[in-house]
Amino acid sequence: MKNTDFYIDGAWVAPFTSSDLPVIDPSTEEPCATISNGSEADVDRAVNAARAALADWSTTDVETRLALLEKLYAIYQSRVDDMGKAMSQEMGAPIDYAKTAQFEAGAVHLEETIRILKGFTFEETRGPDLIVHQPIGVAALITPWNWPMNQVILKVAPALAAGCTVVLKPSEIAPLSSLLLAEMIDEAGFPAGVFNLINGDGPSVGAPLSMHPDVDIVSFTGSTRAGALISKAAADTVKRVALELGGKGANIIFEDADQDAVERGVLHCFDNTGQSCDAPTRMLVQRSIYADAVKTAQAVAVDQKVASAHESGAHIGPLISEVHWNKVQGMIQMGIDEGARLIAGGTGRPEGLPKGYFVKPTVFADVDNAMQIAQQEVFGPVLVLIPFDTEDEAVGIANDTPYGLGNYIQTQDSARALRIARQLNSGMVSINGEYLGIESPFGGVKQSGNGREGSTWGLEEYLEVKAIAGGAALL
Known part of the structure; x- marks a missing residue:
């Protein structure tokens, strides 16, 4: 399998410079695919595409975004075998587990995002004032390898639902499932530039994304060490940083x-x-x-x-x-x-x-x-x-x-x-074997990160709140 192109501005494009990374099957220790290691120039191209698409996408009505997300959900559900095989190869989840727990983790988050979007109030009045929830802008999403679709969809779905445009950098050691998701997003018909995917490692792609002046939020899941580095890289542009990091439960x-x-x-x-x-x-x-x-x-x-x-x-x-x-x-x-x-x-x-x-x-x-x-x-x-x-x-x-x-x-x-x-x-507590429901927030405190993902909290992560004095009377 050779997946060396990136998905940028609605098309699969070759990287500016050729630098291959093998994807190793952890069950065999043998390469099962090849991807490209992106560069700062590739990051610029992806972010520029997302920035150019933002004006139109951020002003679409909820019905338009819902229709596309529902189409994506139907396509995702039809690709269980392909997605399961990809995750099993890339990160070593046993094939039955990959087709059930790993696959369904992505499905339920997409389904919950759709449910929340249908009832979310983007404008409300507080006394004489109008409170408006608007998309924060271009979202850089940096995801880990351990629960590929769980973490990717937990970020991508609410970001798109909020009206943000996206640049996704999946883990370079488990990128195959994200490449499949990019195919599905393209098939669903999302406008060009709304979703972009670029592969690469942290220094080549993660750092340039984190510090890019045209990125408005970085959402990262991974190690505490890497989360600290991303926070430092993002500090100069004072962008929002959401972190879901390690644990020792x-x-x-x-x-x-x-x-x-x-x-x-x-x-x-x-x-x-x-x-x-x-x-x-x-x-x-x-x-x-x-x-x-x-x-x-x-x-x-x-x-x-x-x-x-x-x-x-x-x-x-x-x-x-x-x-x-x-x-x-x-x-x-x-x-x-x-x-x-x-x-x-x-x-x-x-x-x-x-x-x-x-x-x-x-x-x-x-x-x-x-x-x-x-x-x-x-x-x-x-x-x-x-x-x-x-x-x-x-x-x-x-x-x-x-x-x-x-x-x-x-x-x-x-x-x-x-x-x-x-x-x-801690951000979460489970009692007597009960698992948190899909409608609850996921996240931690201390060195486990900040912010919350999932359900309403996941959508709100990608929204800015604007207060308009006297705006209630203008409705």
């Missing part, structure tokens, strides 16, 4: 938790091969049930199947890349060196998988929250178990992290669950 399990709480928590941590920013990677267990929890976590990890992303069935696949595999291996070794008790997994590949970026599902027990294995985001199927005695101690451990994305509580005491949820310093 605590899963607090009390002695009255349901009997499946520990198993559920381990499997949730391992989901998507542990490559989810909101994964519950620190399991805090009340001491009275801690020994049993350790045994259960060990058994679940040992039973966790690891296999190629191209195999059907329920299993986890490889990590995304060699660089990331080495990072995760280093973190596992760090946990061993720090004195955490390794009860499952460890360094190296699983038996029978000599090739591919596969990792052993790993569990550490008797972890001190000050250890690096408990403080740093591993982004792999690596779980740490930490005992606690009291409710206050559990809250203190949970909050003792630079991150604040998602936390989890397991208890049958409703009053305690709500009391703790209010004390946890």
